Amino acid sequence: MREVRRKFVLYAMLAVFILLLLILSIINVTNFTMAAADADAITAMLAENKGRFSEKKNEAPDFAQETPQMPGSAGGTAPGDFSTLPFSPNGFGPMGPDSPETGFSLRYFTVRFGKDGDAKLTVYQIAAVSEEEALAWAQSLKSESKKNDVTGWTHGTYRYRCYTRGDSVFVTVIDEGRELTPSYRILIISLIGMVFGLLISFLFLTYISKRLFKPLEDADRKQRQFILEAEKEFKIPLTVIRADTELIERENGPSDYTSSIHRQVSRMADLNRNLGNLALFNESAPSENCSLSTVFETAASEAASALETAGIRLTAEWTEGITINANPEALKRIADELLDNIGKFAVSDALIRSEKHEGRIILTVSNDCTLPDGSCDNVFDRFIRLANAEDRPGAGLGLSFVKDAVRQIGGRVSAKVEDGRFILQLFL
Amino acid sequence: MKLLFASAERDLLLCYSRLLQTEGREVLTAFDGPQLLSQLSGSPDLIIADAALPRLDTAGLIRFLKNEGIRLILLLNDKKQKNAFRENLPEEAFLSYPFSPEELEEKIRETMNLTLGKAVIS
Numbered sequence: 001m002r003e004v005r006r007k008f009v010l011y012a013m014l015a016v017f018i019l020l021l022l023i024l025s026i027i028n029v030t031n032f033t034m035a036a037a038d039a040d041a042i043t044a045m046l047a048e049n050k051g052r053f054s055e056k057k058n059e060a061p062d063f064a065q066e067t068p069q070m071p072g073s074a075g076g077t078a079p080g081d082f083s084t085l086p087f088s089p090n091g092f093g094p095m096g097p098d099s100p101e102t103g104f105s106l107r108y109f110t111v112r113f114g115k116d117g118d119a120k121l122t123v124y125q126i127a128a129v130s131e132e133e134a135l136a137w138a139q140s141l142k143s144e145s146k147k148n149d150v151t152g153w154t155h156g157t158y159r160y161r162c163y164t165r166g167d168s169v170f171v172t173v174i175d176e177g178r179e180l181t182p183s184y185r186i187l188i189i190s191l192i193g194m195v196f197g198l199l200i201s202f203l204f205l206t207y208i209s210k211r212l213f214k215p216l217e218d219a220d221r222k223q224r225q226f227i228l229e230a231e232k233e234f235k236i237p238l239t240v241i242r243a244d245t246e247l248i249e250r251e252n253g254p255s256d257y258t259s260s261i262h263r264q265v266s267r268m269a270d271l272n273r274n275l276g277n278l279a280l281f282n283e284s285a286p287s288e289n290c291s292l293s294t295v296f297e298t299a300a301s302e303a304a305s306a307l308e309t310a311g312i313r314l315t316a317e318w319t320e321g322i323t324i325n326a327n328p329e330a331l332k333r334i335a336d337e338l339l340d341n342i343g344k345f346a347v348s349d350a351l352i353r354s355e356k357h358e359g360r361i362i363l364t365v366s367n368d369c370t371l372p373d374g375s376c377d378n379v380f381d382r383f384i385r386l387a388n389a390e391d392r393p394g395a396g397l398g399l400s401f402v403k404d405a406v407r408q409i410g411g412r413v414s415a416k417v418e419d420g421r422f423i424l425q426l427f428l
Numbered sequence: 429m430k431l432l433f434a435s436a437e438r439d440l441l442l443c444y445s446r447l448l449q450t451e452g453r454e455v456l457t458a459f460d461g462p463q464l465l466s467q468l469s470g471s472p473d474l475i476i477a478d479a480a481l482p483r484l485d486t487a488g489l490i491r492f493l494k495n496e497g498i499r500l501i502l503l504l505n506d507k508k509q510k511n512a513f514r515e516n517l518p519e520e521a522f523l524s525y526p527f528s529p530e531e532l533e534e535k536i537r538e539t540m541n542l543t544l545g546k547a548v549i550s
Contacts, residue, residue, distance in 0.1 A: 239527060
């Protein structure tokens, strides 16, 4: 359940991030695009007059004589005539291209290239760029512009227009640094806002997910507890049924029916144990450093008599000193399941080997078998039983538990049949 | 051989007392702690008892049997129970539910084949 909650927070954060990024992008791209459009409007206006402001536009209006009127208002201009508005329709405001202040505040230069290609600085109203630099920039921009009337950004915050008037080519470059400053501020503020937004979202989602998932976690815990209690309750009845069946056989002789009872009891006992394993497997169970060889040797000693009865010779090859950080109970159950598997399906011999390879612990459990060669990774799916399991007890849950438990400790499993041996490998 | 089988489960007591009465064995039964203790006067050679027998201090029983040199097989319903008694009992003394009659027979043979000192004393 913790894993589910973690994924919930992760995906929710991803959604918030994408949404914020989208909003941020729309705002800032629009902002910069509009800034570029504003600059282009100014360079277009300059281009009308060969790279300079017209005399008329540079004059300050006489507000005493010309009072701006709303269009259509009494005594004002005709409807639709926006020429006297303080703001032009494209929203530039008092500092737009139509503003008489623009000519005074704009930092720009214009270079004219004659028919023979010689460059002349016709307007130089800028301090940050020297005349030599201005000529060099213009030369470079003219060379790059393949078409007439090309606009673009150059040297960061400078907007240029390259255009032809008559026989001459003009390059006008305006300094948009001051105009772009608010846009950059908006970009930085929106980025900072996005980071804060993400942080606040993360904290909120972490808090809210705890409350949202608590009922689910409680239900999951109760379900596991119920299964574990039920598993315990089933054990004694299964023991009694086995013993009673044995008594019936001793008194009346074995029959197909008593054999059937034995098989079904074994199957139920196996299923019961596996259900308990799956319920016990708890992602929040505490971990500690466990010696792999000790855990498996304990499990092997418990399974020794069963293996001996089945005529299976078990060989163990341990690399000393291998420890693993895992829940000891889960590790013991993994060992029990693997040994139980050997007891059920091995023909005559089995091998358990541990080794370290490139920082990973590899535990190999192999036994001879009657299966055909090939991969059998599906053996880790629940309720899957291979061909040699038809007349053996079990419900197909044991290896499923092993896979889940190994994954919980960050490992993986694989299974294959090769040269008549069933080989299971745990990469821990 | 004289066995004492102790379990609160009456059905289990019934079937195993019959099953164990083979090969000349005498089987005493008990369904709780006080009855088990009273049956000790019958001097059983081996006690097979549920680890969670009602009204029984299992740890105390283990210590007592250790002093008396009486062999014990403890029946476990939960592996956590093993951890509680592992210090005073060898691994061979534990048998988990559900077990088959054959497994119990095997465990009896193992326990009886152990030297007296090892059977109860770890």
